[in-house]
Amino acid sequence: MIGSRSSTASSGQQNPVLALLFQQKYLLTCVALFSGVINVLALTGSFYMLQVYDRVIPSRSIATLIGLSILILVLFAINGLLEFIRSRIMSRLGTALDVALSPQVFKAMQLLPLRSRAGGDGMQPLRDLDQVRSFMSGVGPTALFDLPWIPIYVLFVYLLHPMLALVAVSGAFVLIGLTALTEYKSNKPLKAAAVAGSQRLAIAESARRNAEAAHAMGLSGHIAKRYSALNNEYLAHQLTASDAATGIGNVTKTIRLLLQSAVLGLGGYLVIENQLSPGAIIAASITVARALSPIETSITHWKGFVAARQAIARLGDLLLAMRQQEHESVVALPAPANDV
Numbered sequence: 001m002i003g004s005r006s007s008t009a010s011s012g013q014q015n016p017v018l019a020l021l022f023q024q025k026y027l028l029t030c031v032a033l034f035s036g037v038i039n040v041l042a043l044t045g046s047f048y049m050l051q052v053y054d055r056v057i058p059s060r061s062i063a064t065l066i067g068l069s070i071l072i073l074v075l076f077a078i079n080g081l082l083e084f085i086r087s088r089i090m091s092r093l094g095t096a097l098d099v100a101l102s103p104q105v106f107k108a109m110q111l112l113p114l115r116s117r118a119g120g121d122g123m124q125p126l127r128d129l130d131q132v133r134s135f136m137s138g139v140g141p142t143a144l145f146d147l148p149w150i151p152i153y154v155l156f157v158y159l160l161h162p163m164l165a166l167v168a169v170s171g172a173f174v175l176i177g178l179t180a181l182t183e184y185k186s187n188k189p190l191k192a193a194a195v196a197g198s199q200r201l202a203i204a205e206s207a208r209r210n211a212e213a214a215h216a217m218g219l220s221g222h223i224a225k226r227y228s229a230l231n232n233e234y235l236a237h238q239l240t241a242s243d244a245a246t247g248i249g250n251v252t253k254t255i256r257l258l259l260q261s262a263v264l265g266l267g268g269y270l271v272i273e274n275q276l277s278p279g280a281i282i283a284a285s286i287t288v289a290r291a292l293s294p295i296e297t298s299i300t301h302w303k304g305f306v307a308a309r310q311a312i313a314r315l316g317d318l319l320l321a322m323r324q325q326e327h328e329s330v331v332a333l334p335a336p337a338n339d340v
Contacts, residue, residue: 015316053279094136140301153291185244193237
């Protein structure tokens with residue numbers, strides 16, 4: 001059957017969608033560089049709080065406070081500008097992918113009924129392409145670019161105090177475990193929902209095109225029951241995946257807030273023991289929150305990530321199958337002649 005994973009695996013060819021995405025090396029490099037600068041600038045708030053509490057307040061220097069505030073304002077403005085540019089690049093990357101693949105996907109949709117008689121939603125390839133473009137233009141991919149910078153934040157917290165870094169690392173491992181759990185809980189339901197949704201839309205389209213015949217033969221009620229069953233199955237799978245993603249996402253948010261409070265509490269203890277400065281408490285709390293934010297964002301958008309990954313796999317299988325059949329032998333027909 002066209003679109004099966006076995007055909008792709010046996011051919012050993014690269015997914016055309018991923019190949020086209022990796023061709024945009026310039027844009028991806030720009031996003032990676034901007035992400036690096038953004039994550040470094042994310043430490044601005046921590047340094048500011050550290051300087052205010054440990055230097056400005058003890059010295060009561062208004063001039064130092066004004067100078068620091070102006071510097072922070074400039075750095076935050078640069079950070080916001082880079083965030084804006086990064087989001088625009090990702091949106092255009094998704095659009096470029098859609099523009100490049102649309103003709104191939106449309107051609108495959110035209111040839112698919114001629115190559116395979118398997119039932120399903122004929123518009124699924126276009127919906128898959130929309131899913132990929134939508135995900136690429138969202139927040140999910142930028143969070144994936146931020147994940148490699150977590151060790152930098154942990155290192156900064158470690159420089160403040162090793163015990164604070166231990167809390168941050170423990171929290172990061174817990175959240176990573178929750179990410180793996182989200183993948184396990186949402187992958188199968190979303191895959192089943194895609195199949196049920198495709199069959200549901202195929203039934204609906206068939207009922208619309210054959211409405212007169214179905215009504216004349218008294219089959220409208222049976223078709224409606226079939227559609228209803230598929231729709232309920234589709235909604236059940238979607239609900240299962242949504243519950244998994246949102247439920248684990250809420251747990252992640254709670255754990256992140258708890259870790260911030262744990263850092264504040266531990267920091268207070270270290271200040272009492274003269275092992276830490278008061279400004280370092282606030283700086284560590286802000287940094288830990290920033291370190292765990294990409295993981296939390298990834299879990300929140302994991303459902304979209306899984307859906308986009310499955311859409312890329314289906315599109316790749318479809319395009320590969322169509323390319324393999326482009327050079328099939330064509331029956332040569334005689335030229336038209338007037339035999340009258």
